[in-house]
Amino acid sequence: MTIPSKLLRHILAPVCVAGMVTLLSGCSKTAPPPQPPVVVNVNSGSGVAAAAANKAPVRGVNVSPEPVNAAPQTPVERVNASSGPQYVQEQPATCAQNLEPARIDEASFLNTQIHEIALQLLRNFRDESGPSGPVAVATFVDLNNLYRTSPFGRYIAEQLMGELQRAGFNVVEIRKADSIMVKPRYGEYGLSRDIQELARQSSARYILAGTYVTRGRYIMINARLISNENNLVASSGLKILRKDPFLERLLWPSSSPETVPAVRVPVKELGSLSDMKILSGS
16 A cells, blocks of 8 residues: 555654754754853962862963963973972083093093092092191002102193082192293293202192003093091092093103102291202212
């Protein structure tokens, strides 16, 4: 039996209308009206209390009138709801932290290692009176022969003199001549190793002495501050270096004063006169 199309439309029309009403009513139940955003004021705290009372979700936090993507300034400002702004000062990195053997030349890297030896001497200093006493710096020598040295040992002593002076020690230059020697066309000279030209008075409370020894690819350095009053070690430091062509050239030539007359310059307390005498050949 065939149902006329006009009669079929009259039967289905009420059913479609009822279905659409049901669908629209369901959508209205699942989608509640949007809540207005709540702005929280960090300094007063009233916005947080109001949001808690209304049980409304927090839509945004207004910390400062500055734009969100603004670049941070120095010092860096961090906002805390309880204690207010806190300022954190950025610490600049030191040169020793940024220098690496692969990024600098061999000579500059050696200077950073000597600087670390000086830092160890300062950290390990044990004298309660502080570094006010004068310090005399001796040449670093070969551990296997305490009278043998090289340009390497002389250079370490030379650098540590400046490091200790910059750290606050009173460093004594025992090579100072009693007068400035002037030579035409050459210049003026104030340092000497000639016994006849050295100053006749020397004073020091500490002596900085050190040794080095080479084994394979490595150079081991030890430095110590020795009290001139009781021979106690007031501080010490050490460093291990890996050999490179630059250090190889500094380690040579190695020599000792065994074949030439040596002199002794006693380093006594402040104001004491030093008696110098020939050690060999007398």
